[in-house]
Amino acid sequence: MRRISSFGRFSKAAARLAGRPSAFGAAAGVVVLWAATGPLFGFSDTWQLVINTSTTIVTFLMVFLIQHTQNRDTEALQIKLDELIRVSTGAHNSLLDLEELEEEELDRIRDTYEILAKRARDRRRAGLEGTDVEDVSGSD
Secondary structure (H helix, E strand, O other), X not given: OOOOOXXXXXXXXXXXXXXXXXXXXXXXXXXXHHHHOOOOOOOOHHHHHHHHHHHHHHHHHHHHHXXXXXXXXXXXXXXXXXXXXXXXXXXXXXXXXXXXXXXXXXXXXXXXXXXXXXXXXXXXXXXXXXXXXXXXXXXX
Protein backbone atom coordinates (compact mmCIF):
# COMPACT_ATOMS: atom_id res chain seq x y z
CA MET A 1 0.00 0.00 0.00
CA ARG A 2 1.34 3.42 -0.98
CA ARG A 3 1.91 6.04 1.65
CA ILE A 4 0.75 9.62 1.41
CA SER A 5 3.49 11.92 0.12
CA SER A 6 4.94 14.70 2.22
CA PHE A 7 3.00 17.21 0.15
CA GLY A 8 -0.16 15.15 0.63
CA ARG A 9 0.26 15.16 4.39
CA PHE A 10 1.05 18.86 4.40
CA SER A 11 -1.90 19.81 2.18
CA LYS A 12 -4.31 17.69 4.20
CA ALA A 13 -3.15 19.27 7.47
CA ALA A 14 -3.21 22.80 6.00
CA ALA A 15 -6.71 22.30 4.59
CA ARG A 16 -7.90 20.92 7.92
CA LEU A 17 -6.40 23.86 9.83
CA ALA A 18 -7.70 26.45 7.34
CA GLY A 19 -11.21 25.08 7.74
CA ARG A 20 -11.39 25.64 11.49
CA PRO A 21 -13.28 28.52 13.08
CA SER A 22 -10.07 29.64 14.81
CA ALA A 23 -8.41 30.10 11.40
CA PHE A 24 -11.28 32.31 10.30
CA GLY A 25 -11.01 34.23 13.55
CA ALA A 26 -7.28 34.72 13.05
CA ALA A 27 -7.80 35.95 9.48
CA ALA A 28 -10.55 38.33 10.61
CA GLY A 29 -8.25 39.54 13.39
CA VAL A 30 -5.49 40.31 10.90
CA VAL A 31 -7.94 42.32 8.78
CA VAL A 32 -9.18 44.24 11.84
CA LEU A 33 -5.58 44.91 12.92
CA TRP A 34 -4.71 46.07 9.41
CA ALA A 35 -7.76 48.36 9.30
CA ALA A 36 -6.90 49.78 12.73
CA THR A 37 -3.42 50.73 11.53
CA GLY A 38 -4.88 52.72 8.62
CA PRO A 39 -4.82 56.09 10.41
CA LEU A 40 -1.26 55.40 11.62
CA PHE A 41 -0.08 54.99 8.02
CA GLY A 42 -2.39 57.64 6.60
CA PHE A 43 -4.34 55.08 4.58
CA SER A 44 -1.45 55.15 2.11
CA ASP A 45 -1.09 53.13 -1.06
CA THR A 46 1.60 51.05 0.63
CA TRP A 47 -0.74 50.32 3.55
CA GLN A 48 -3.39 49.07 1.09
CA LEU A 49 -0.82 47.12 -0.90
CA VAL A 50 0.17 45.15 2.22
CA ILE A 51 -3.30 43.63 2.67
CA ASN A 52 -3.88 43.16 -1.06
CA THR A 53 -0.59 41.35 -1.57
CA SER A 54 -0.93 39.27 1.60
CA THR A 55 -4.44 38.06 0.82
CA THR A 56 -3.54 37.33 -2.81
CA ILE A 57 -0.55 35.20 -1.82
CA VAL A 58 -2.48 33.28 0.84
CA THR A 59 -5.42 32.69 -1.53
CA PHE A 60 -3.12 31.57 -4.35
CA LEU A 61 -1.33 29.01 -2.18
CA MET A 62 -4.49 27.76 -0.46
CA VAL A 63 -6.18 27.02 -3.78
CA PHE A 64 -3.52 24.44 -4.58
CA LEU A 65 -3.50 22.90 -1.12
CA ILE A 66 -7.26 22.58 -0.91
CA GLN A 67 -7.56 21.33 -4.50
CA HIS A 68 -5.01 18.59 -3.80
CA THR A 69 -6.93 17.48 -0.72
CA GLN A 70 -10.25 17.59 -2.57
CA ASN A 71 -8.87 15.57 -5.49
CA ARG A 72 -7.57 12.90 -3.12
CA ASP A 73 -10.85 12.72 -1.19
CA THR A 74 -12.87 12.54 -4.41
CA GLU A 75 -10.67 9.75 -5.76
CA ALA A 76 -11.09 7.76 -2.53
CA LEU A 77 -14.86 8.25 -2.66
CA GLN A 78 -14.99 7.09 -6.29
CA ILE A 79 -13.07 3.93 -5.39
CA LYS A 80 -15.51 3.20 -2.56
CA LEU A 81 -18.48 3.71 -4.87
CA ASP A 82 -16.88 1.47 -7.50
CA GLU A 83 -16.48 -1.25 -4.89
CA LEU A 84 -20.15 -0.96 -3.86
CA ILE A 85 -21.20 -1.30 -7.50
CA ARG A 86 -18.83 -4.23 -8.00
CA VAL A 87 -20.23 -6.26 -5.10
CA SER A 88 -23.91 -5.38 -5.60
CA THR A 89 -25.97 -8.13 -7.19
CA GLY A 90 -27.72 -6.83 -10.27
CA ALA A 91 -25.52 -3.74 -10.52
CA HIS A 92 -24.04 -2.88 -13.87
CA ASN A 93 -20.27 -3.12 -13.79
CA SER A 94 -20.21 -0.77 -16.79
CA LEU A 95 -20.89 1.99 -14.25
CA LEU A 96 -17.49 1.44 -12.65
CA ASP A 97 -15.03 4.28 -13.26
CA LEU A 98 -17.65 6.58 -14.86
CA GLU A 99 -15.61 9.64 -13.96
CA GLU A 100 -13.22 8.72 -16.78
CA LEU A 101 -15.89 8.92 -19.52
CA GLU A 102 -16.44 11.85 -21.85
CA GLU A 103 -19.23 14.27 -20.96
CA GLU A 104 -21.46 13.15 -23.85
CA GLU A 105 -21.35 9.53 -22.67
CA LEU A 106 -22.11 10.60 -19.10
CA ASP A 107 -25.08 12.63 -20.37
CA ARG A 108 -26.43 9.58 -22.23
CA ILE A 109 -26.14 7.36 -19.16
CA ARG A 110 -27.66 10.03 -16.90
CA ASP A 111 -30.61 10.37 -19.32
CA THR A 112 -31.22 6.62 -19.02
CA TYR A 113 -31.27 6.84 -15.23
CA GLU A 114 -33.57 9.85 -15.30
CA ILE A 115 -36.06 7.77 -17.30
CA LEU A 116 -35.75 4.93 -14.77
CA ALA A 117 -36.33 7.36 -11.90
CA LYS A 118 -39.42 8.81 -13.60
CA ARG A 119 -40.83 5.31 -14.15
CA ALA A 120 -40.23 4.40 -10.50
CA ARG A 121 -41.94 7.61 -9.30
CA ASP A 122 -44.88 6.96 -11.62
CA ARG A 123 -45.19 3.40 -10.26
CA ARG A 124 -45.10 4.66 -6.68
CA ARG A 125 -47.79 7.27 -7.41
CA ALA A 126 -49.90 4.48 -8.86
CA GLY A 127 -49.56 2.58 -5.58
CA LEU A 128 -47.10 0.01 -6.93
CA GLU A 129 -43.65 -0.93 -5.66
CA GLY A 130 -40.88 1.30 -6.94
CA THR A 131 -37.94 -0.66 -5.64
CA ASP A 132 -37.57 -3.27 -8.38
CA VAL A 133 -34.35 -3.43 -10.36
CA GLU A 134 -35.21 -2.44 -13.89
CA ASP A 135 -32.92 -3.41 -16.73
CA VAL A 136 -30.80 -0.60 -18.12
CA SER A 137 -30.72 -1.39 -21.82
CA GLY A 138 -27.62 -0.18 -23.58
CA SER A 139 -25.71 0.59 -20.35
CA ASP A 140 -24.35 -2.88 -19.74
